[in-house]
Amino acid sequence: MANLPYQSIPPLPEEINSTNIISRMVDGLGFRFYWATDGLRKEDLEFRPEKDSRNTLELLGHIYNLAHAANSVLGGSIKKKELTTYTTLREEILLLYKDLSDRLRAMPDEDLESYNYMGSAQSFPFWYLLNGQIADALTHVGQIVSWRRISGNPQAKGVNVFLGRKS
Structure with missing residues (x-):
């Protein structure tokens, strides 16, 4: 797909409210992910800093699970797929x-009050998605940025996470 989202962050919302703030967090995550994963090579995807850690491709699979869970909990209807x-x-x-x-x-x-995350044995308010799936995905995107640098393919120059664009 040629026109993937998050090459830049979308324009600012018109008002400050809870859902717009969370949306902007997701946009920031999407932007960081876009550039962290742009142009990965086979050796980047296979890279793991030590034998017991995930390699980059496995991290992508984990981030997919996190993204799907966050999307599903907040009303998304995109079906989970077996992607490799x-x-x-x-x-x-x-x-x-x-x-x-x-x-x-x-x-x-x-509407946020009506969404709950169903864990393995109990239900959690949507708040847990912030410190759970969304924060965890940010951590793993940072790992990808670091690991691709270590494997000799740093993220593209000019990516400005503050402004949400690449110069």
Whole structure:
């Protein structure tokens, strides 16, 4: 897919509210993910800093699970797929985050109260997605940035995470 979302961060929301703030967090995650994973080579995907850690492709699979969980909990209807390639994982993760962000921007704040994350044995309010799936995905995106640098293929120059664009 040629036109993947998050080459840049979407324009600022018109108002400050809970759903727009969470949407913007997801947009920031999508932007960071886009550039962290742009142009990964086979050796980058196979890289792991030690034998017991995930390699980059396995991290992409984990981020996909996190993105799908966050999307599903907040009303997404994109079905989970069995993805194993860099291209399909990257595309699907970006589309999941875009779908989630778009839905949040259109959602009234009070609707957040009705969403719960169903863990293995109990239900959790949506708040746990922030410190769970969203924060965890940010951590793993940072790992990808570091690991690709170590494997000799640093992220593209000019990526400005503050402004949400690449110069």
